Amino acid sequence: xxxxxxxxxxxxxxxxxxxxxxxxxxxxxxxxxxxxxxxxxxxxxxxxxxxxxxxxxxxxxxxxxxxxxxxxxxxxxxxxxxxxxxxxxxxxxxxxxxxxxxxxxxxxxxxxxxxxxxxxxxxxxxxxxxxxxxxxxxxxxxxxxxxxxxxxxxxxxxxxxxxxxxxxxxxxxxxxxxxxxxxxxxxxxxxxxxxxxxxxxxxxxxxxxxxxxxxxxxxxxxxxxxxxxxxxxxxxxxxxxxxxxxxxxxxxxxxxxxxxxxxxxxxxxxxxxxxxxxxxxxxxxxxx
Amino acid sequence: xxxxxxxxxxxxxxxxxxxxxxxxxxxxxxxxxxxxxxxxxxxxxxxxxxxxxxxxxxxxxxxxxxxxxxxxxxxxxxxxxxxxxxxxxxxxxxxxxxxxxxxxxxxxxxxxxxxxxxxxxxxxxxxxxxxxxxxxxxxxxxxxxxxxxxxxxxxxxxxxxxxxxxxxxxxxxxxxxxxxxxxxxxxxxxxxxxxxxxxxxxxxxxxxxxxxxxxxxxxxxxxxxxxxxxxxxxxxxxxxxxxxxxxxxxxxxxxxxxxxxxxxxxxxxxxxxxxxxxxxxxxxxxxxxxxxxxxxxxxxxxxxxxxxxxxxxxxxxxxxxxxxxxxxxxxxxxx
Numbered sequence: 001x002x003x004x005x006x007x008x009x010x011x012x013x014x015x016x017x018x019x020x021x022x023x024x025x026x027x028x029x030x031x032x033x034x035x036x037x038x039x040x041x042x043x044x045x046x047x048x049x050x051x052x053x054x055x056x057x058x059x060x061x062x063x064x065x066x067x068x069x070x071x072x073x074x075x076x077x078x079x080x081x082x083x084x085x086x087x088x089x090x091x092x093x094x095x096x097x098x099x100x101x102x103x104x105x106x107x108x109x110x111x112x113x114x115x116x117x118x119x120x121x122x123x124x125x126x127x128x129x130x131x132x133x134x135x136x137x138x139x140x141x142x143x144x145x146x147x148x149x150x151x152x153x154x155x156x157x158x159x160x161x162x163x164x165x166x167x168x169x170x171x172x173x174x175x176x177x178x179x180x181x182x183x184x185x186x187x188x189x190x191x192x193x194x195x196x197x198x199x200x201x202x203x204x205x206x207x208x209x210x211x212x213x214x215x216x217x218x219x220x221x222x223x224x225x226x227x228x229x230x231x232x233x234x235x236x237x238x239x240x241x242x243x244x245x246x247x248x249x250x251x252x253x254x255x256x257x258x259x260x261x262x263x264x265x266x267x268x269x270x271x272x273x274x275x276x277x278x279x280x281x282x283x284x285x286x287x288x
Numbered sequence: 289x290x291x292x293x294x295x296x297x298x299x300x301x302x303x304x305x306x307x308x309x310x311x312x313x314x315x316x317x318x319x320x321x322x323x324x325x326x327x328x329x330x331x332x333x334x335x336x337x338x339x340x341x342x343x344x345x346x347x348x349x350x351x352x353x354x355x356x357x358x359x360x361x362x363x364x365x366x367x368x369x370x371x372x373x374x375x376x377x378x379x380x381x382x383x384x385x386x387x388x389x390x391x392x393x394x395x396x397x398x399x400x401x402x403x404x405x406x407x408x409x410x411x412x413x414x415x416x417x418x419x420x421x422x423x424x425x426x427x428x429x430x431x432x433x434x435x436x437x438x439x440x441x442x443x444x445x446x447x448x449x450x451x452x453x454x455x456x457x458x459x460x461x462x463x464x465x466x467x468x469x470x471x472x473x474x475x476x477x478x479x480x481x482x483x484x485x486x487x488x489x490x491x492x493x494x495x496x497x498x499x500x501x502x503x504x505x506x507x508x509x510x511x512x513x514x515x516x517x518x519x520x521x522x523x524x525x526x527x528x529x530x531x532x533x534x535x536x537x538x539x540x541x542x543x544x545x546x547x548x549x550x551x552x553x554x555x556x557x558x559x560x561x562x563x564x565x566x567x568x569x570x571x572x573x574x575x576x577x578x579x580x581x582x583x584x585x586x587x588x589x590x591x592x593x594x595x596x597x598x599x600x601x602x603x604x605x606x607x608x609x610x611x612x613x614x615x616x617x618x619x620x621x622x623x
Contacts, residue, residue, distance in 0.1 A: 009588050010395050088308055089407050090354040090542065095590040097539050101583030109576055118330060216535070231408065258427040265420035272413045273401045 003132050008249035009242065010138035013145030014203050016241030019225030020149060020234050021196030026056050027232030028189045029085050034096040035076075037219030038103035038147060042067055043201025044210045044276040051118045058118050058142060058206045065198040073194025078187040086185060100215065107212035115209040142204045144161055148199055149238055151272025152192075156234075165189055169232070220261075224268040239280050243267075295462045302466035316459060320452035328451045332523070334564045335458035336516050340537075341544045341556035342465045343512040348542075349480065349550035351505045352485030353403065356538055357414030360421050361391040361510040363532040365517025367425060370438045371526055375431075380443075384518040391514025399503035406488075415535070437528030440521055454523045461519065465512050470553045472508075481505050482551070540582065547589050549596025558597055 018040065026032045043065045050061045075097065085093050126135040156162040167175040168185045177181055204210075204218070221244065228243050229236030244264055251263030271279065321327050342361060347355045365387040372383035402413050424436045443450055472478045480501045483491040492498050521527050540563065548559025563585070570581055593600055 015612055026408070030408070059546075080591070087594070088354075088357075089411055090348065090546070091590050091594055093354070093356060093408075093411060094539065094542050098586035098590070101536070101579045101586065103537070105577060105580030105583065108579070116403065156411065202471040218520065220416075223416060227412065231412075261423045262420065262427070265416050266421065268416045269402075269413060269420065271403055272409060272416070276405060276409050 004249050004253060005246075006132055006134060007138075008245045010134075010142050010246035011249065012242035013142035014200060014207075014241075015221060015225055015245050016149060016238040017145045017196060017200040017203065018222050019229060019237030019241050020152065021193035021200070023229060023232055023237040024196070024234045025190060025193045025225045026226065027234060028165055028185055029081075030232075031081070031085065031092045031096065032089070033190075033193065034093055034219065035099035035103065036110075036193075036197055036222050037215030037217070038100040039069060039073070039197035040201040040204065040218045041107060041210075041212065041215040042103055043198035043207035043216065045111065045116075046198070046208050047202040048116050050121075058120060058202060061142065062144065062199055062202045065202050066195040069198035070191040072191075072194040074187045074191035076194075077190030078183070081182055081190065082186055100219075104212050104215060111212065113212060115211050117209050118205050120206070137206055141206065144199070144203060148196070149235075152196070153235065161185075161188060164231055165192075176285040177254050188256040217261075221264070224264045227268055227271055228279055231276075232279060233278060233280070236280050240278070243279065292579075299445060307512065320455045325447070325451055328455055329438055330564070330568050331433035332451075332455045332458050335455075335462040336520060337541065337544060337560045337564055338462040338557055339458070339465045339516040340513050341541050341548070341560050342462075342469050342473035343509040343516070344541050345346075345545055345550065345556045346469060346472065346481075346512075347506050347509040349545060349552070349555075350473070350485065351481040351502055353406075353422065353502065353506070354411050354542075355414045355506065355509070356411045356542065357416070357418035357535075358509065358513055359533060359535065359538040360414070360418040361395060361513035362520070362537065363393055363421065363425070363512030363529070364391045364510075366521035366527050366532045367438070367517075368514070369521045370440050371431065373440050373522070374438060375597075380522055384515060388511045388515040391517070392511035395510030396503050396507040399506045399533055400499065401505065403499065403502045417537065417539070418533055422529050425533070426529045432529075435529060437526055437531075440525045440527075442525050443522070454519065457519050458516075461512070461515050466553065466557060468508070468512075477501065477504070485551070486566035536579070536582070541584070543586050543589060547593060547597055549598035552596070552598045555596050556600040560599070 018036075022033060022036045025031055025036075046065045046068065047058050047061050050056045050064060051058055053240070056064070081092070081095065084095055120137075122136055124135075126133045127139065128134075156166055164175065164180045164185055165188065167178070168180060168182060168189075172182060175185075200218075206213075208214070225237055225240040225244050226232075229238065229240030244267075247263050247267055248260050252260050255263065319331055323331075340358075343361075344355060344358045347353050347358070348623070354417060368387035369380075369383045372378040372386060373380060378386075398417065402410065402417065405413050425432045428434065432438060440443045443453070445453060480491070480496045483494065483496060484498055484501060488498055517532060543562045544559040545556055546559070548557065549555030567581070567585075574581070
């Protein structure tokens with residue numbers, strides 16, 4: 001039981017990272033970024049190839065993939081998504097799904113549907129505390145997830161651009177009045193979110209197999225996590241991630257392995273209907 | 289939010305128009321007996337999408353609730369038909385009607401709570417619902433065959449007749465569906481749901497039972513989508529969860545709807561026609577680039593023709609072929 005709890009917490013780190021970037025974009029731009037899963041998938045492939053071709057340790061390649069995806073995200077937002085920000089739900093969602101389709105096709109075309117895995121030499125080792133085994137890899141992942149989310153928090157609260165992002169998310173017009181370049185902030189936010197997705201993708205590549213079809217599952221997880229934590233509430237997404245990981249882990253124990261996904265979606269729908277502002281959130285958006 | 293009434297070849301006098309309709313009917317009737325089997329299949333597919341896009345048009349185009357996960361009713365329709373036919377040995381048409389009813393009932397029951405959410409939350413709820421049902425169907429091995437899929441009895445007809453049979457069934461449902469949407473657009477109910485799209489609070493104040501109207505609109509939408517799924521299942525004789533609950537299906541539906549024009553009667557037909565036949569020409573040659581082409585098309589449509597072809601062609605040369613008349617629309621009330 002204790003082992004399950006430890007596993008759930010370690011998984012929660014990845015989930016939190018998946019949800020944070022997704023929620024960030026919604027919080028600032030009111031866009032459900034359906035390309036989030038695709039960004040995670042492409043970043044996982046980046047990690048795989050960097051490891052395979054150049055032997056770069058996956059934990060080190062986090063920096064590479066984050067930088068790369070920041071630039072990709074920035075460009076996507078600057079030249080395409082900025083043109084539809086503020087339009088109705090359907091437009092922005094369908095548009096970002098267009099990215100998703102292109103990304104999946106790209107991966108399928110060049111890398112086919114094969115399963116690939118990153119296997120660093122320390123993969124099998126772990127820390128034993130009594131009966132509980134904590135694999136070093138998962139411990140590393142949890143550490144990275146905690147460090148990144150803390151950095152994000154510091155960035156949002158302590159830097160000028162972080163404050164500008166928060167201001168934009170609170171009130172776009174007022175932010176513009178005090179001289180914030182909204183378009184730039186949007187591009188920066190998308191870049192940031194893509195970089196977080198890339199970090200999540202890299203960590204996922206270390207523990208799971210990498211395939212072009214992995215995006216769907218993680219996009220679904222991003223949905224559930226973001227809703228649990230309160231859509232648009234990036235820090236709430238951390239809570240969402242941990243709650244989902246716990247629910248899935250114990251869902252498997254109680255109902256069996258087949259029900260892992262079902263448990264997540266049932267909670268998702270219940271929270272959406274009963275408490276759409278999320279488990280820790282408060283009423284914030286007029287849409288509720 | 290312009291509601292348009294399109295009358296095909298409306299500028300032409302009545303006898304000529306009747307001749308045009310008759311010619312269209314004869315053309316549609318002749319296709320399965322003259323055309324190549326491949327094109328008969330393409331046409332059947334086209335009718336299937338017309339049904340689904342009109343279905344999504346009711347809830348999304350008219351009522352303003354973007355049900356991105358509407359493909360769930362397609363899957364439910366397909367599975368209900370499959371189970372009723374293979375496990376209970378029911379006749380195809382009885383199973384099909386029941387499939388539509390089950391899909392509709394499902395939408396009505398779940399619509400009451402889910403339609404309370406709005407905007408992004410509603411869209412996410414419908415996608416979540418689709419994933420949930422997909423997972424449940426994949427795991428109910430004893431009833432649905434689980435992830436392995438389920439086979440239907442193979443129709444005992446020669447291939448040629450078989451193609452024609454499904455062609456006409458899809459065509460008939462598509463015509464009924466377009467007709468229902470046409471009647472709906474002019475009915476009291478149609479005004480009610482358009483009013484909900486324009487301003488839901490005002491609609492409530494005016495005495496429209498918004499919850500009931502939304503739930504009924506979604507029920508109707510689900511009923512037709514379920515019928516399309518049912519015919520699809522018998523047509524393919526084999527279905528599995530990843531295929532009939534495929535989100536790419538849903539995206540294709542919305543691409544067609546956006547391209548044609550939301551909240552118009554003929555927009556979905558035009559959008560479906562363009563995407564289906566253009567698509568067939570393009571990805572007939574590049575099957576492994578299909579998703580990428582679809583994605584590019586989606587981006588182009590959202591960026592450049594977000595209001596749909598029906599609006600774009602209005603008052604232009606091509607627009608003259610369809611005379612468009614504006615129908616008075618309930619205006620949002622300013623407080």
